[in-house]
Amino acid sequence: MRFRRLTIEELTELETEFKQFLIINQVYNEEWIEINQKDLNKANDLVDLFSDQVLSKVYGKIDFLEKRDKNAFSVFAIKKNDIETITIQSKNQSIDLLTKAQIETALNQHLNELEIFCGTKKLAKEKCDEVFDLIKEGCDISSFDVWHSFSSFLDQIKKSKT
Numbered sequence: 001m002r003f004r005r006l007t008i009e010e011l012t013e014l015e016t017e018f019k020q021f022l023i024i025n026q027v028y029n030e031e032w033i034e035i036n037q038k039d040l041n042k043a044n045d046l047v048d049l050f051s052d053q054v055l056s057k058v059y060g061k062i063d064f065l066e067k068r069d070k071n072a073f074s075v076f077a078i079k080k081n082d083i084e085t086i087t088i089q090s091k092n093q094s095i096d097l098l099t100k101a102q103i104e105t106a107l108n109q110h111l112n113e114l115e116i117f118c119g120t121k122k123l124a125k126e127k128c129d130e131v132f133d134l135i136k137e138g139c140d141i142s143s144f145d146v147w148h149s150f151s152s153f154l155d156q157i158k159k160s161k162t
Contacts (some may be wrong), residue, residue, distance in 0.1 A: 065142050067139045072090070078131060082123055107153065
């Protein structure tokens with residue numbers, strides 16, 4: 001299995017698509033019922049294959065992720081061939097970076113107590129696999145707006161230093 005098995009709730013939401021998947025794989029209703037009753041391994045293999053196909057499409061469409069810890073915040077822009085990262089880390093353990101408000105306060109009032117890292121790395125795997133790995137590591141889906149706000153803030157800092 002490449003990713004993970006879809007949950008019962010996810011499979012229920014995708015029931016129509018799963019039925020179409022089974023038909024494409026020449027498994028019709030009566031055969032599916034029989035497989036479920038007599039060959040659970042084959043049934044599980046089909047669910048796993050469907051899960052991988054669905055999640056490959058879903059993860060392939062994700063362009064931004066973020067990860068928040070008590071003293072660090074990272075946002076990732078995942079492109080076709082690389083990942084750009086902005087990480088803000090507090091040097092002071094009393095400065096929390098868990099919420100947007102805390103991050104904004106830290107940036108506006110405690111900038112000298114923060115370390116900001118930016119970087120780009122080439123994708124080592126397909127985009128969907130990289131996204132899956134980052135989600136397994138605790139990342140959540142983010143947005144262009146989050147990425148853009150931090151990217152713009154860094155641009156302002158760079159301009160003020162020159």
